[in-house]
Amino acid sequence: MKCTNCGGKLEKVKYDVGFGIVVDSYTCSNCHHNVTDEKTLDAVMEKLRERMAVRVKLVKVGTGIGLRLPNEIARRMKLRQGKEVEIITQADRLVIKEK
Ligand SMILES: [Zn+2]
Numbered sequence: 001m002k003c004t005n006c007g008g009k010l011e012k013v014k015y016d017v018g019f020g021i022v023v024d025s026y027t028c029s030n031c032h033h034n035v036t037d038e039k040t041l042d043a044v045m046e047k048l049r050e051r052m053a054v055r056v057k058l059v060k061v062g063t064g065i066g067l068r069l070p071n072e073i074a075r076r077m078k079l080r081q082g083k084e085v086e087i088i089t090q091a092d093r094l095v096i097k098e099k
Contacts, residue, residue: 003028003035010035017044019051 001010008030015025015036023044026035036044054073059066069079077098079085088095 001026001035003031003033005033006031008033017048019048021047021051 002008003010005028008028010026011029013025013027015023015034017023021044023036023040025040027033028035054070056068056070059068074080084099086097086099088097
């Protein structure tokens with residue numbers, strides 16, 4: 001495999017992305033351009049998301065069930081009371097999406 005940036009030789013490297021996750025990646029010996037397989041990258045992103053998951057307990061809100069978002073997540077995602085979001089159900093997860 002050759003570097004897509006300069007055509008140099010790619011060397012296989014282990015790349016530590018943190019959270020105890022190590023990825024097989026390729027780095028150009030000439031220009032240090034890094035190439036990681038897209039499938040590998042997707043798998044890593046999924047693992048990272050799982051490692052960064054936050055546990056919360058569902059609460060009772062009226063006759064329904066509520067989910068209290070940790071302040072840190074609310075701040076990071078710029079969520080505030082009254083803001084409308086979309087809830088998408090997937091096989092084993094709920095996705096809360098900004099509208
Ligand atoms: Zn290169």
